[in-house]
Amino acid sequence: GESVGLHLPTLSVQEGDNSIINCAYSNSASDYFIWYKQESGKGPQFIIDIRSNMDKRQGQRVTVLLNKTVKHLSLQIAATQPGDSAVYFCAEGYALTGNQFYFGTGTSLTVIP
Amino acid sequence: GAVVSQHPSRVICKSGTSVKIECRSLDFQATTMFWYRQFPKKSLMLMATSNEGSKATYEQGVEKDKFLINHASLTLSTLTVTSAHPEDSSFYICSVPGQPQHFGDGTRLSIL
Numbered sequence: 001g002e003s004v005g006l007h008l009p010t011l012s013v014q015e016g017d018n019s020i021i022n023c024a025y026s027n028s029a030s031d032y033f034i035w036y037k038q039e040s041g042k043g044p045q046f047i048i049d050i051r052s053n054m055d056k057r058q059g060q061r062v063t064v065l066l067n068k069t070v071k072h073l074s075l076q077i078a079a080t081q082p083g084d085s086a087v088y089f090c091a092e093g094y095a096l097t098g099n100q101f102y103f104g105t106g107t108s109l110t111v112i113p
Numbered sequence: 114g115a116v117v118s119q120h121p122s123r124v125i126c127k128s129g130t131s132v133k134i135e136c137r138s139l140d141f142q143a144t145t146m147f148w149y150r151q152f153p154k155k156s157l158m159l160m161a162t163s164n165e166g167s168k169a170t171y172e173q174g175v176e177k178d179k180f181l182i183n184h185a186s187l188t189l190s191t192l193t194v195t196s197a198h199p200e201d202s203s204f205y206i207c208s209v210p211g212q213p214q215h216f217g218d219g220t221r222l223s224i225l
Contacts, residue, residue, distance in 0.1 A: 034213045043119070043206050043216035044157065089156060091214075100147065101214055103157045 012110045019077040021107045023090035028071060032095035035064060035075045037086045038106075044089060047075070051095055077109075085111045116140050117209055119217030127225055128199060134192045134220045136163075136207030142187035143209045148180075151204040151219075163190040197224045 036044035
């Protein structure tokens with residue numbers, strides 16, 4: 001399968017600061033990317049997605065940036081809150097099928113009150 | 114509301130027991146579902162694709178006879194861990210296809 005990796009396994013930020021989580025993907029043919037949040041003992045929860053025809057997409061307090069040239073994906077969380085503490089995964093796949101996705105190793109985000 | 118329901122959420126059993134995990138699609142009929150395995154502090158590893166009306170497609174390295182998958186209907190897929198051993202202890206998660214893919218809340222399997 002594709003190789004999707006994250007640069008930093010852990011990240012600690014002060015409450016109220018912005019967080020940036022990075023991800024590198026290896027399959028240049030992937031055209032659909034998703035960020036998931038996983039809390040302890042639960043399944044992944046969808047945060048935001050982006051297709052390869054875009055380089056930026058914004059949601060509520062979150063922004064995903066896609067750089068296809070260097071195959072890099074990032075998730076920005078504005079005004080990080082304690083409830084944002086979790087493990088964050090990026091996943092890559094194909095929009096046409098919506099099928100198999102391959103996940104990166106994950107980044108554990110800890111928000112310090 | 115929930116899109117995917119997974120049951121049980123936790124199971125503890127003795128070595129040698131077979132354990133069945135159910136994954137239900139609540140909002141739509143799913144001809145495929147996906148099964149993942151996750152070790153502590155690790156990422157999700159795709160195990161297999163469950164196909165309604167046909168055999169499951171397993172990822173390389175996943176034992177078909179150990180992890181039996183049945184896609185009984187368009188809303189139900191089951192994963193049976195046969196003759197489970199302690200090394201099968203893990204967090205198993207199912208998902209349904211889509212944009213984005215939605216996941217169940219997982220099953221924590223502990224084999225004593």
